[in-house]
Amino acid sequence: MNNWNELLVPRERTLNPTELAVGFVAPVTDQGLIAFTGAESATFLHSQLTNDVEHLGQDEVRLAGYCSPKGRLLASFLMWRNAESVFLQLAREIQPALQKRLQMFVLRAKTKASDAGEGQVVLGLGGGQAEAVLQTWFDVLPAKPYSKIDHPLGTLLRVADAFGAPRYLWLATPETAATAVPVLAERLHVGGNAAWRLSEIHAGVPQIAAATQEQFVPQMINLELLGGVNFKKGCYPGQEIVARSQYLGKLKRRTALVSVAAADVLPGVEVFSPADPEQPCGMVVNAAPNGAGGSDALVEMKLDALESADVRLGAAGGPALQFLPMPYVLDKLDV
Structure with missing residues (x-):
């Protein structure tokens, strides 16, 4: 099996919450990924996003938002890093414009944005059986929500739990995915983007899409309840309005x-x-x-x-x- 999606994609179907709770795998193809690479990547993004990037550890995953000067969200991200880059996962439909906008503000900072999604498969897994299935390849799994491990078989992110069970994003090469998918398809319900989005919804984790850009201050979509806003960090676009909303009760x-x-x-x-x-x-x-x-x-x-x-x-x-x-x-x- 040379093409991972020859097995998974034809078996995708609409899953219900009960099936998600039992165990599922879903190829996630509607998410884009931006990598910021360079010595000042974390410093630059720290000045742009709602969350702390400078103190983001290599074993951590965080949520973050990117606001207009009026404090309205232009994008929401799942964020992590390795030794070379900081990665921002967002809705694919808004990636090109957001990547271009952030790059405009780089100026002299030693960082460069690039599309990191090429040549990479993203598999979403969750439900009661997912952990045991992943242990087919990973001796150790991320211990808690919003943590990660880097492994020869790819990066494994643990995100917010749903249905009382862990959920994971496995970023792998097509070759690794082609090896894993027969086991995944045999042991788990197979869904697609809608299944992963349904699990995100039941985890209470929002994502900004093209239709909702500039509609919400972060607190309106519970972003600070999910740890996606740091009120102690320095300035970023819209920071004054976000802080005022938090402390003066404007929302x-x-x-x-x-x-x-x-x-x-x-x-x-x-x-x-x-x-x-x-x-x-x-x-x-x-x-x-x-x-x-x-x-x-x-x-x-x-x-x-x-x-x-x-x-x-x-x-x-x-x-x-x-x-x-x-x-x-x-x-x-x-x-």
């Missing part, structure tokens, strides 16, 4: 996990409260099919709408959102 919005009896829900779709039918009370951040003919989603909304638990998709008379438990404490402070 009254959060993101919730919901299910809705509607297919093909897309990021950027507005939601409405019947109590105020003329004005949207929020917006879909991410959504994925849930295997039951509907969608599960992360939806940003006003706190009063969240507390009323009566929110509709698309219009005040649209399908009702069914609120699901969040995987972390969602405070309802005026932030």
Whole structure:
């Protein structure tokens, strides 16, 4: 088997949360990867992103955001590093423009951005059986969420848990993937990008897409609850507004996990409260099919709408959102 996707891709199907909880593998092809390489890469990115990059260890993984000067998110990243580079994973659809924008601000800094996704396969794994399957190749796995190991067979990132089980991203060469996929396909449910996105949604981890750029201050999508904002680091674009929102209580919005009896829900779709039918009370951040003919989603909304638990998709008379438990404490402070 010379081509890894000859086995996995034809077997992809829409997975439901129960199948994800048992164990799944999904080739992740809708994520881009930027590498910043050079002696001043961490220093440069530290001045641009919402999280601490200068003290990012080689065994760590972090979330981070990139804001406009008005504090609105242009992108969200999964971030890690090795001895040579700092890596930023983001939605592939916005990678070219974001990479170009960040490169514009490099100026004299000793760093250069490049597309690091070429020649690399990204496999997402999770559920109760994933850990045992990965131990076929890895003697040691990352010990906790947001940690990583570098291995001869690739980089293994452990990200936020979902369904009570660890989730991993395995970055491998096509040759390594071609060796591994027969075992993976035999022992785990096989999904695709939608399956991985559904697992991210149930982990409560948002991602900025083209339709949601400049819509949210980081706290609106719970980014600081996930460790994606460091309020003690130095300045970055939009930092003053982000800090003011945190400490002066200017925001009254959060993101919730919901299910809705509607297919093909897309990021950027507005939601409405019947109590105020003329004005949207929020917006879909991410959504994925849930295997039951509907969608599960992360939806940003006003706190009063969240507390009323009566929110509709698309219009005040649209399908009702069914609120699901969040995987972390969602405070309802005026932030």
